[in-house]
Amino acid sequence: MLQEMIKTRRFFHTIPEPAWLEFQTTVELINRLKDMGYAVEYGKSIHGGPRMGFPSEETINAHKDQMKIDAGFNISQILDGYTGAIVKLDTGQPGPTIGLRFDIDANDLLENNESGHRPVDEGFVSTNPKAMHACAHDGHMTIGLFVAKWLMENRKDLKGRYIIAFQPAEEGARGALSMVNTHHFDNIDYFLGMHLGINLPSGKIGVGSVGIFATSKIDVELNGRSAHAGVNPEDGKNALLAASSAILNLHTLPQISKGMSRLNVGVAQGGSGRNVVPGNASFKMEVRGEEDEIVEYLIKRTNEVVEGAAKQYGVDFKVQEVGSGQAIKVHDEEFYDEIDKLLKSKGYDTVRNNNFNASEDVTYFMNKVSEDGGKSIHLLIGSDLKAGHHNDKFDFNEEDMLIAYNIITTTIEYLQDK
Template structure:
């Protein structure tokens, strides 16, 4: 039976946010408008907010944008932020604080003893031109991408919208609880006060809005510069990757992956007059590509290797002196990905030696394998079932791809915390990363009710323990 979700003020807010982010998508490390917009709203809600360079400091970024790209997207962000009602002075403040970096970490510290619960959301769009067919909802409802060649073809616009609305909800509920506590001495008994304060307003609430998930670049930078303390429970999510109207409490089977670019440098020569004077970078890259398809794979476990792009040469009558290839490897486990990466690098080295060229490898992305914590997944599943908004509820399933949320999950687990990655099954047009991709916005209402239930539910069984005396 189809569940009808009443669109209250929060549901409507999620959709408004989603359509705004969808209309103005930003790729990779260039999420300047989204950073300003989210940071401004969360600061007003009462969060302690950190942005850009305050998070990443001097961390070297993998596959960074050019200065020209940064300038272009910063200028767009400034104009759009002002259109959205953020004052010129505040925009200038956020731009200065970001210092050419993006991303948000927002913290609500209740000052009451309790766990740190973090919620992570990816921000970036893809460099995929959005389909403009008239029957698509973004076209009919006029929130089609306005940034040429860039679109939210993976659902991150929905993730940001959910994260921002839920963060504002948490801040509002906390504000109400503080007000109620302030009234206690004159109006209520201490026991009554304790009955009203639930564990979910103890400890710290942390919201992480991470750029550059596509290409698995962002999370490693965040992890390397992490200065925000231990996370006890981490919640990640993704729209899709599950059947329509199905909720998955804790995904597993994230593939570890490595992304790297290889440049070969040889020596040019006249292809007719004296080809022997050249050193052929194109042949070296081609040999490496073919050899990488031929080395033996492990007998067990999922492994992947792909050369996604190969460019070489200068002219028809010239021995190619330059070649570039972009490569990725994946593995069901970290050691499997390491094997694939090492074998690929060995093929590259041998191919370079064969044709007497030099080469350089630059790593552009990295993620690890991960499994959601079973106990926390069980708690999430119980909370989800209480919402009653999905038709099917599943404890776990294989994700089957890579996501650098796994890097955060691994970090939390290394700290002794627990992490889950939830999947929100939805009606979807096309597939992720396709120009026609879109999702039924009903999943946003379901997702918000899920997060709301996670907030309300006494997951940690700490009720009454967080009252300061």
């Protein structure tokens, strides 16, 4: 089985597609799931909106133009950005409803093309110069497909109902909310989320992740008035200075006693020439917090800081949230201990309360399940990495996909009898 998983992972590694542009990826997933016997749900039926951080029409059309997809079914809604897929399996036997989610999008990153990088040496490097699977989502999809296959093949021996989400747009925390805002994830009894790598080596399993930060991804635009910088600078309204003032002041904000917080402005642009008072400027930023309340506070203060800078320089402004993720609202320690005990009994080397120290919008699924009275858990599958996540030399130990598969199927077998 491992060699089949490796072959599948390497195929998906060659066709990475960023958030909301996972056209070929979605079609490939659907066809493989149909071949297993699933009635696959896709397109508008699996999205309730908002599709946060949605690409421009120009970006979507450019990606469409480079695609040559012979799907064998109508993919018009997929090509409009309704990407991802959902499959369900009802065994017909009394038992719990168990949900799983696997993310499918890639990073906006040019993959390293040098010898010594395994995808280069072994012929499965990205064929998309604008994207790369640098966060193991190619591995996550592979695990999800093989778990789906196992469920279908063993359905006569299983109990209850199963739902698997292949979620688009995890990068930037954009896709989960749109899927959760549907009827598909109501009344789930148990939910499993997972991630390969992060901060654990191969052989270690993190049970009950903590430190999954709430987050908000924010785009800011400032619009003033351009003018000749020598002849009549007084006629200009300098949007770049307003942006600079806002950025400097924003970085004084993360001092909050309620828990850990983060703020980063990662992109800033403005101006058109050295002799022109810049009439337009923009920047992209994010905030993170250990609790949702921290992020809400940072969003509020971001708006205030940007508004203050805009007033100072007499420019207009727009603040837009383009991605979001929640903190885990319910840490069910009793359930975590139960799964930890199960995995230890099967010989796994587990670590409790492993710190994730990043954001992951799988928390929308987890919190929805908790609100409905179910139980959820996030697992980290340790993996030796060639370079860190989101690095152009990222690669993981492919053998850990089989470990993840075995852990998930073992956990399902246990939970179905509860």
